[in-house]
Amino acid sequence: MQKMKLYFSPLACSLATRIAFYEGGIDADYEEVDGKTKKTATGTDFLTINELGLVPTLRTKEGELLTENAAILQYVNPELAPRDPHLHQWLCFIGTELHKGIFAPLLDKKAPEEAKAYALAKVQSRLDWVAKRLEGRTTILEKLSVADAYLFTVLNWTIVTPIEIAKWPAIASYMKSMHARPAVAKAFAEERALYMKEQERQAS
Amino acid sequence: MQKMKLYFSPLACSLATRIAFYEGGIDADYEEVDGKTKKTATGTDFLTINELGLVPTLRTKEGELLTENAAILQYVNPELAPRDPHLHQWLCFIGTELHKGIFAPLLDKKAPEEAKAYALAKVQSRLDWVAKRLEGRTTILEKLSVADAYLFTVLNWTIVTPIEIAKWPAIASYMKSMHARPAVAKAFAEERALYMKEQERQAS
Numbered sequence: 001m002q003k004m005k006l007y008f009s010p011l012a013c014s015l016a017t018r019i020a021f022y023e024g025g026i027d028a029d030y031e032e033v034d035g036k037t038k039k040t041a042t043g044t045d046f047l048t049i050n051e052l053g054l055v056p057t058l059r060t061k062e063g064e065l066l067t068e069n070a071a072i073l074q075y076v077n078p079e080l081a082p083r084d085p086h087l088h089q090w091l092c093f094i095g096t097e098l099h100k101g102i103f104a105p106l107l108d109k110k111a112p113e114e115a116k117a118y119a120l121a122k123v124q125s126r127l128d129w130v131a132k133r134l135e136g137r138t139t140i141l142e143k144l145s146v147a148d149a150y151l152f153t154v155l156n157w158t159i160v161t162p163i164e165i166a167k168w169p170a171i172a173s174y175m176k177s178m179h180a181r182p183a184v185a186k187a188f189a190e191e192r193a194l195y196m197k198e199q200e201r202q203a204s
Numbered sequence: 205m206q207k208m209k210l211y212f213s214p215l216a217c218s219l220a221t222r223i224a225f226y227e228g229g230i231d232a233d234y235e236e237v238d239g240k241t242k243k244t245a246t247g248t249d250f251l252t253i254n255e256l257g258l259v260p261t262l263r264t265k266e267g268e269l270l271t272e273n274a275a276i277l278q279y280v281n282p283e284l285a286p287r288d289p290h291l292h293q294w295l296c297f298i299g300t301e302l303h304k305g306i307f308a309p310l311l312d313k314k315a316p317e318e319a320k321a322y323a324l325a326k327v328q329s330r331l332d333w334v335a336k337r338l339e340g341r342t343t344i345l346e347k348l349s350v351a352d353a354y355l356f357t358v359l360n361w362t363i364v365t366p367i368e369i370a371k372w373p374a375i376a377s378y379m380k381s382m383h384a385r386p387a388v389a390k391a392f393a394e395e396r397a398l399y400m401k402e403q404e405r406q407a408s
Binding site: 088099 | 276332
């Protein structure tokens with residue numbers, strides 16, 4: 001058994017895994033992957049580790065590679081991953097409808113304007129659905145789960161899109177409450193600092 | 205406890221759930237949803253059942269509504285859903301990278317050409333990844349799982365896209381082997397017949 005190692009890019013969806021680690025007080029190694037050059041912090045070509053170049057990628061306790069956010073989240077912190085079909089439902093919804101259906105094209109500088117417009121057309125119905133669930137709640141399920149780590153991470157991206165979270169008060173209030181959690185605030189602050197450095201590197 | 209009920213549209217991703225039922229010999233009710241009018245076979249407005257109008261939607265044994273393919277698949281046939289992080293990995297990959305990232309825009313008549321081109325650009329790397337996994341195998345994991353039901357369903361859609369599965373012999377051979385399973389062939393043949401009827405209805 002070895003320590004788990006997370007390959008991440010600052011503020012990418014791998015932030016959810018960091019939150020899951022911090023919430024559980026779980027010690028792990030972290031290696032940054034530059035989203036543009038695909039080089040890791042130790043100079044390794046990340047494509048030799050994961051040929052699709054996607055983060056999060058996890059080296060498990062058994063030394064195997066595990067990819068895909070929903071899989072990694074449930075693996076790294078089982079306490080926050082109850083065997084509840086609704087956990088799968090929300091992980092799947094966040095991954096397909098929000099992350100891939102809306103944010104992936106919006107955040108991709110190479111995506112054509114029409115692909116972004118196509119994505120934006122789905123925002124209202126999808127966030128209405130999320131807001132309905134979060135009405136009067138501070139977590140998606142009965143208590144904190146890895147779905148919250150993922151939802152918080154994805155909805156943070158709205159700040160660099162035309163989506164205004166304030167239009168959905170239940171979501172705005174949920175985000176505030178999540179950010180007030182010490183583990184979440186720590187994970188976010190650390191990755192935000194790394195993100196600023198990455199932006200500086202890429203600009204120079 | 206009541207019988208489970210699946211809301212489906214012919215050959216949509218809900219076919220995976222039907223395959224999971226048939227593979228397990230599990231008795232369930234099925235109600236067709238017209239993808240265009242969103243009316244169910246009994247004349248109900250499906251949006252009053254699932255406001256996003258998405259299939260599969262399942263009424264569980266407990267009478268609750270469950271949505272999202274990965275969640276429903278694991279719920280309906282636990283025998284084909286081992287507690288293996290790689291099952292989650294593949295369900296997530298198929299749902300995000302293939303279904304949402306590639307096929308959703310390709311199959312949507314309202315999607316702009318640029319959104320389709322953006323999706324098509326990802327086909328090579330994603331199907332290379334799938335083909336690498338399937339090399340010399342007839343199932344994604346060690347034995348049949350719900351991930352196979354989902355992958356078979358999604359890859360069937362290639363026939364109405366410019367994607368030529370024959371370019372990836374490992375995938376072509378996998379599809380043939382999946383289709384040779386009696387439960388898969390039965391589910392596919394039934395939904396194909398319903399699909400033809402739906403096309404006739406929509407054309408008239």
